[in-house]
Amino acid sequence: MPLLDRFRQAPPSAFGRLRHDLSIGLADTAISALWALSGRVRDISEPAARDELIPLTVTDRRLVADDVVALTLTAAGPDPLPVWHPGAHLDVHLPSGRIRQYSLCGDPAVRDHYRIAVRRIPDGGGGSREVHEQLTPGATVATHGPRNAFPLTLPGYGSPAQRLHFVAGGIGITPILPMLAPAARLSVPWTMVYTGRNRPSLPFLDEVAGYGDRVRIRTDDVSGVPSAADLLGDCPDGTTVYACGPAPLLTAVRSALVGRDGVELHYERFAAPPVVDGAPFAVSIASTGVTVPVAADESLLSALRRSGVHAPYSCRQGFCGTCRTRVLDGTVEHRDTLLTDPEREAGMMLTCVSRAAEGRTLTLEL
Numbered sequence: 001m002p003l004l005d006r007f008r009q010a011p012p013s014a015f016g017r018l019r020h021d022l023s024i025g026l027a028d029t030a031i032s033a034l035w036a037l038s039g040r041v042r043d044i045s046e047p048a049a050r051d052e053l054i055p056l057t058v059t060d061r062r063l064v065a066d067d068v069v070a071l072t073l074t075a076a077g078p079d080p081l082p083v084w085h086p087g088a089h090l091d092v093h094l095p096s097g098r099i100r101q102y103s104l105c106g107d108p109a110v111r112d113h114y115r116i117a118v119r120r121i122p123d124g125g126g127g128s129r130e131v132h133e134q135l136t137p138g139a140t141v142a143t144h145g146p147r148n149a150f151p152l153t154l155p156g157y158g159s160p161a162q163r164l165h166f167v168a169g170g171i172g173i174t175p176i177l178p179m180l181a182p183a184a185r186l187s188v189p190w191t192m193v194y195t196g197r198n199r200p201s202l203p204f205l206d207e208v209a210g211y212g213d214r215v216r217i218r219t220d221d222v223s224g225v226p227s228a229a230d231l232l233g234d235c236p237d238g239t240t241v242y243a244c245g246p247a248p249l250l251t252a253v254r255s256a257l258v259g260r261d262g263v264e265l266h267y268e269r270f271a272a273p274p275v276v277d278g279a280p281f282a283v284s285i286a287s288t289g290v291t292v293p294v295a296a297d298e299s300l301l302s303a304l305r306r307s308g309v310h311a312p313y314s315c316r317q318g319f320c321g322t323c324r325t326r327v328l329d330g331t332v333e334h335r336d337t338l339l340t341d342p343e344r345e346a347g348m349m350l351t352c353v354s355r356a357a358e359g360r361t362l363t364l365e366l
C-alpha cells in the first residue's frame with residue numbers, strides 16, 4: 001500500500017497516549033497556553049484496548065552506539081504485526097515482568113518485525129540492564145502493540161506548517177528516525193540537528209548520514225553544549241519542531257519557543273518529569289505497616305523505590321497505568337489524566353505522578 005494511503009487510512013494517534021509532562025512549570029504553561037490560543041492542541045486519543053499479548057522473538061541484536069543496542073523483534077507467527085506510524089512506541093513486557101517503553105525506530109512498512117534501540121542506564125530501574133544482558137537472539141518478549149502520542153503530521157498532508165525541523169539528542173533519535181523517510185519521500189522541506197556527547201554516543205549515525213546536508217551533526221566534544229539557537233537554527237514562522245532528547249535539551253527548546261506563536265512544537269521526553277508545586281507527605285504500606293516519607297520534590301513512586309517497597313511502574317509520567325495502586329485510606333491529589341472518575345472513586349491512584357495533600361498520610365494496598 002502506498003505510504004500516503006497508509007497515512008490516510010488510520011490516524012497516527014489512533015493508539016495515542018499523553019506522553020508529555022503536564023506540570024513542568026512556566027515554560028510548559030506558556031507553550032500550552034500558546035497552543036490552546038492558536039487552536040493547535042493535539043488530539044490524543046485513549047489507548048486502544050488490546051487484551052492479548054503479542055509474543056515477539058529477538059532475532060537480531062546490534063550495537064549501534066556506545067551502550068546502545070538495537071534489537072529486531074520478530075513476530076512469532078505468520079500474521080503481520082499491528083501497523084504503526086512514525087513516533088510510535090511499544091510497551092515491552094520483559095521476561096522479568098518489567099514493562100518498559102521503547103520507540104519504534106525501524107521501517108513502518110515492514111510488518112514481520114519491529115526494531116527498537118535501548119541505551120544502557122547502569123543506575124536505572126533495571127529494565128535497560130535486562131535488555132542489554134538478557135535479550136540475546138532467541139529470547140522472547142511481549143507487547144500489546146504499538147501506541148503513539150508523538151505522531152508526525154506532515155506539511156501539506158494535515159499540517160498547516162511549511163517546513164519541519166527535527167531536534168534529536170542521543171537516544172532521542174529513535175522516534176524521530178522513522179519520521180525522516182516520509183518527510184524526504186514526500187519532498188517536505190525539513191532540517192535536523194542531531195546532538196550528543198560525541199559521535200560514538202550517537203545511534204544510527206550511518207542511517208542519518210544518508211539524508212545528507214539536511215542533517216547537522218553537532219557533538220559536545222567538538223562544539224560545546226548546544227544553545228537553543230544551535231538546536232533550533234533560524235526556525236522561521238511556519239516551522240513545526242519535533243524534539244526528543246534529554247531534559248536540558250527539551251527545556252532549552254521549549255523555553256526558546258515561548259512567545260513564538262508561528263512555530264509549533266511537539267516533543268517527547270524519556271525520563272520522569274520533575275515534581276512541580278509538591279508538598280511533603282507520607283504513605284503507610286498496608287502489608288508491612290512501614291511508613292514512607294515523600295519529600296516535596298520527589299514522586300511517591302521514587303520514595304517507594306528508595307525505601308525498597310516493590311511498586312510496579314513503566315512510563316513514570318502518568319499515562320501508562322502500570323503504577324495504578326489502591327488507596328485504603330487518605331485523600332489523593334490526582335495529577336494524572338488517565339484514571340476515570342469511577343476509578344478514582346474506587347480508590348485508585350497513580351503513584352508516579354499523584355500525591356497526598358501536604359502533611360497527610362495515605363495508606364496503600366501494597
Ligand code: FES
Pocket residue numbers: 312313314315316317318319320321322323324350351352353
Ligand atoms: S508508571 Fe506509567 S502511569 Fe505511572
